Amino acid sequence: MPEPYRSLRIFISSPGDLSEERRIAESVISEVNDRCRDVLGVRVECDIWEHIPPITPNTSEETIQQIINKRIKQCDAFVLLLNKRYGSVKPGHRRSNTAIEIDVALEMQSLGRSIAFFSYFKKLAPNADQGRQETEARRLRIELEKRGLIYFFEDKFDFRNRFTHDLYDTILSSVVSGPKQRALSTFWQLGKPESAVHPQLAVIYPPVDREFMPAETPDRYWLRRLLPYVVFEDFKALTKIEKTLRIVGFRDFQFYNTGNTPDDLPDMNRVWICLPRNVLAQNQLTHYGNRVRFAFVRNASHLEIHWLPNRQSNSRLVIRSPLSIYLEEQRNGMPGGDWKAAHGRIVAKDFAILARFSDTRGRKQMPPDPLKDFFLAGIRGLGTWGAGWFLDRRCSDLEGQCERPNADVQFLLEVTYRNERILEVRDVSHEPQTYFDSENNLQIIRSRIRHYA
Numbered sequence: 001m002p003e004p005y006r007s008l009r010i011f012i013s014s015p016g017d018l019s020e021e022r023r024i025a026e027s028v029i030s031e032v033n034d035r036c037r038d039v040l041g042v043r044v045e046c047d048i049w050e051h052i053p054p055i056t057p058n059t060s061e062e063t064i065q066q067i068i069n070k071r072i073k074q075c076d077a078f079v080l081l082l083n084k085r086y087g088s089v090k091p092g093h094r095r096s097n098t099a100i101e102i103d104v105a106l107e108m109q110s111l112g113r114s115i116a117f118f119s120y121f122k123k124l125a126p127n128a129d130q131g132r133q134e135t136e137a138r139r140l141r142i143e144l145e146k147r148g149l150i151y152f153f154e155d156k157f158d159f160r161n162r163f164t165h166d167l168y169d170t171i172l173s174s175v176v177s178g179p180k181q182r183a184l185s186t187f188w189q190l191g192k193p194e195s196a197v198h199p200q201l202a203v204i205y206p207p208v209d210r211e212f213m214p215a216e217t218p219d220r221y222w223l224r225r226l227l228p229y230v231v232f233e234d235f236k237a238l239t240k241i242e243k244t245l246r247i248v249g250f251r252d253f254q255f256y257n258t259g260n261t262p263d264d265l266p267d268m269n270r271v272w273i274c275l276p277r278n279v280l281a282q283n284q285l286t287h288y289g290n291r292v293r294f295a296f297v298r299n300a301s302h303l304e305i306h307w308l309p310n311r312q313s314n315s316r317l318v319i320r321s322p323l324s325i326y327l328e329e330q331r332n333g334m335p336g337g338d339w340k341a342a343h344g345r346i347v348a349k350d351f352a353i354l355a356r357f358s359d360t361r362g363r364k365q366m367p368p369d370p371l372k373d374f375f376l377a378g379i380r381g382l383g384t385w386g387a388g389w390f391l392d393r394r395c396s397d398l399e400g401q402c403e404r405p406n407a408d409v410q411f412l413l414e415v416t417y418r419n420e421r422i423l424e425v426r427d428v429s430h431e432p433q434t435y436f437d438s439e440n441n442l443q444i445i446r447s448r449i450r451h452y453a
Helices: 017-038 059-072 097-110 131-146 156-176 180-189 218-226 234-248 279-293 323-331 381-394 395-402 433-438 442-452
Strands: 009-014 043-047 079-080 114-122 152-153 199-205 252-257 268-272 294-299 302-307 317-321 348-358 371-379 409-418 421-426
Touching: 009 017, 009 097, 009 156, 017 079, 017 156, 017 348, 017 433, 059 097, 079 097, 079 131, 079 156, 097 131, 114 156, 114 199, 114 348, 152 156, 156 199, 180 234, 180 395, 234 252, 234 371, 268 279, 279 302, 279 371, 302 395, 317 433, 323 348, 323 442, 348 381, 381 395, 381 409, 381 421, 395 409, 409 433
Parallel strands: 009 043, 009 079, 079 114, 114 152, 199 252, 199 268, 268 371
Antiparallel strands: 294 302, 302 317, 348 371, 348 409, 409 421
């Protein structure tokens, strides 16, 4: 697992009529890097197409642009400089290379990547005879101005001052998030695969069973879908996983549903979402035998977590989710049919597991960096969502148990929901059986509802 991410890569994009401003931007990045590298522990790197290693003469322009686009996807800040030129447009394309680079950066933002976007436009005087390049450049300005992604500068001195301010602001924001990075890095201690695999980490979720999907002719159903349905609460957990991985600077991961796992999955680190509906996750958990302090057990009509409070204990606690009682108390009498806002304005609770195990694969000696299995699973979907929320919002609670990189980590979590969002997630690993019994008591549940109402 790489060290906590303390480097900022800045990609500069612009057509060819702001060469002096490009040099100024490089100069500012170099000066800021010299000041921040040792004082704040943040390295600032400039990434522009001129820095790309030499490419063979017969490499197509489209291939070069693909390389540039990949570099943009890996950057932490995208800087756009624009004057009168729109940039070159490849044959068969409607948008210029510069516009395509902007699209890539904005796409990264829409996917939840924490990429900063800065655009600096040189002020233009009115021009009745603009020509195609200036006309398209002005149109692009309008597009970005609607998004609020724009700053107009008068001259090179104005640009230098503004860019320097924005760069320092970005670095300080990165430094503030440092404690969170350190806490999360203790949990995301990934093992080193023995062979070259991509990705190094697979995140595996169970799609919605076909029986719960809308009725439609079976042989036509998937014609209308790009990917299988995913449970909303699982999706929320997936977004938290992606966010926390990116915070620690790890990007070599990919999401898979249980019906589409890679052939070399055993050679990767793995994150398993939901245990009750994820048979692959259940099978993987059996690999760890008596190291596992929890089990999801189906008892009559409900699911339970059986939890071993400590290694010395001979008996497991039995934990039931009170979610159904909360829902019945607050939604009883609500009309069916379409979803109404009132359905979400409730209080609810669930319990969940957050765990990490080092996969020794039956080896006599543990390798220095064994592969890892991570499990995020609730009794109900709310718990799975809450496990992801805990990872993101209560990561400071991880540090005590996760400091040894190959140690097993197992949390029992209590998730509280209120009015369409997670209100709180607590580590209840050391609570007694009487506590979990009380959380399913009807009178206590009613008092909780009144308290949070």
